[in-house]
Amino acid sequence: MNSVEVANELKELLKGKNINTQLSVPQLIEKSIIRGEARLTVDGAIVAETGKYTGRSPKDKFIVEEDSIKDKIDWGSVNQPISAEVFDNLYVKVLNYLKEKDELFVFKGFAGADKETQLPIQVVNEYAWHNLFCHQLFIRPTKEELASHQAEFTIVSAPGFKADPAVDGTNSEAFIIVSFEKKIILIGGTEYAGEMKKSIFSIMNYLLPEKGILSMHCSANVGEDGDVALFFGLSGTGKTTLSADSNRKLIGDDEHGWSDNGVFNIEGGCYAKTINLSAEKEPEIYNAIRFGTVLENVVIDPETREPDYDDNSLTENTRAAYPIHYIDNIVTPSIAGHPKTIIFLTADAFGVLPPISKLTKEQAMYHFLSGFTSKLAGTERGVTSPEPVFSTCFGAPFLPLPATRYAEMLGEKIDKHDVQVFLVNTGWTGGEYGVGSRMKLSYTRAMVRAAIEGKLNNVETKQDQIFGLHIPTQIDGVPSEVLDPREAWEDKEAYDEKARYLANLFKENFKKFKNVPEEIEKKGGPIV
Known part of the structure; x- marks a missing residue:
């Protein structure tokens, strides 16, 4: 035909x-x-179950x-x-x-x-x-x-x-x-409704670069002074959670374009994970679940119709879809200027990456191309526990063009607009998955806010001896022992062994990139 x-x-x-x-x-x-097809909840939302496909396929x-x-x-x-x-x-x-x-x-x-x-x-x-x-x-x-x-x-x-x-x-x-x-x-x-959302994103990831516009798998928000921040990361790393900040206006929670005029949202709504959702930890998302919101695979009480956000019996990948205006602090229309800060989010299941580190230009390009994180349970069919993965540009499943095309465009924009870039680990600390614990959201929020407010631009840092990352030595609201991942481990030798293992995974993964300037690998990657 x-x-x-x-x-x-x-x-x-x-x-x-x-x-x-x-x-x-x-x-x-x-x-x-x-x-x-669906049932009504006590909050006026509807909830639907998606059968055996509870994530992307x-x-x-x-x-x-x-x-x-x-x-x-x-x-x-x-x-x-x-x-x-x-x-x-x-x-x-x-x-x-x-x-x-x-x-x-x-x-x-x-x-x-x-x-x-x-x-x-x-x-x-x-x-x-x-x-x-x-x-x-x-x-x-x-x-x-x-x-x-x-x-x-x-x-x-x-x-x-x-x-x-x-x-x-x-x-x-x-x-x-x-x-x-x-x-x-x-x-x-x-x-699984997410297939429709991500298919349109894949289309835009082909069409926008053809017009000279960088398409990005990231959330974005903006402060009162017009300072824009981008949050890159795969599902479950905290893009939606961290960008929904009561002190800043949301541009969008997942997909954006960056043109010569600035940043714009590709979507008109938000698709938030709801597992373990609470009003205390994530009030913006919690309060957005109301009449018109679509809940996927959230278990509800058959009589009271109260959602149980802690129940993962159907999947870890429970979701809420709602229009962006259900969030109080938003930009209308969803357009803003050029970013001052970029946050790369990773959920490190090994527990060895710092909770936050400053990146040089070469490190920023290296980690953007690497896109290291952990696949979290439920985001894809068959994934039941965290698995380490390298997802190029923090969005490989949705990128039709070669990764270097997006990376080159991002590098040009970092240079042109003098953007500060940080790597933030929202994963594990004090040990790997099953031994350590997940990073406290309150600590992550404090670190991210400090970065966005420019408080980390000129602070004292110490260089990690394995990954070469520059770790701030002090951040208000965060215990100093949390900032250094090695100090958070009781067994320091076990930390060194696991960190070197992950560093080697980085190096092996980077070998697949053929046309990347040599200085990005030499100056941006692990140093041992």
Whole structure:
């Protein structure tokens, strides 16, 4: 099928009598409950369960190998190629499947708060609660914008359609397939709503760099003086938590672009982890769970409908999706100036990286390319305990282009805007996972605030003897023994052994980068 044929098939689907377009939040909540897709909580949110797919399914994600993009994509285990024939056959099957449904739900909106580069999108959903999720997570159009809206990319989501790998050419019953030429994202076999969010992010990670704009997997906030801070990190490292600061205004919690004019949010909502959520530790997120919020895989009391955020019986990856205006301190529109501070967040399951360290330009590039963290339980299917992983640019699962493309753009912006960069470990201290403890959020907040406020720009530091990182010797509100990870371990020799082990993992991982300036590896990486 060519692009015109694909578009015509979609138009025929959208003419059906079963189509519900741009329903309001109350309408979608009613539909979700009446159809048995979700339940109402005591707070007025709805909660849905996603079955066995409680996180992303990266082995089931593909990009159609098309002439216009095949020489640009960084093909491999992350960006798996699939043929146009496989896509076409599945596309027809999915559309025929959806035509038979009593109701379908369509959302029209945007990705990108910058009007000059905004991407018009639409989402066709089998489930009403999925459509509500998209309504809350993407940028909602005004009446005037809706009247002239012409989607450039369309998500077609049919979680009830299960692929047959032997016949359909997939790896399992689930599939997430992107066709850049036909401008379709085809999703089936998985009820996990995050696949829709991350598919649009992947699209933007291809389109924005082509326009000279750096796309970033990060959260962002801004102070009263216009000082912007970025927080890079994978799911579970604290991006959403740390950027939701009552003293600063939130730009966005997960996905941003950085143009010549400054930073802008790609989304119109937040997708926060809720495991162990409490009003005391994370009041902004806790208070955002209200009428219109979508909870995923959160266990609720069957009678009182009270959520139990400590219950991980369905998954560790419990989530809340809500529009960004449910947070009190936000920037409207979600646009700000150039960052002064960048925070790289890592959840170190080995417990050997400092809780905070200042990075030189070379170290910043090294750690951005390395993207070290730990996969946390539930963020991907099959992950039940933390696993060390190197995720390039803190977002490898969502980057269609070679990592060096994003790294070069970031390096140029750090230089141009004289940005201070810090590495923050929100993982373990006093020992590795199972022995030590998770870093206290109150300590992390104190360190991050000190960095953002410029209090660490000229402080005394000492250099870590294994990783070469520069550790501040004193930060208000943080015990000095916490700042030095070696001092937090009772067994110092065990610390040295584990730290050297991780340092070697860094060095081995960095060998995969072929076109990186030699000084970044020599001056930015571990020194032993």
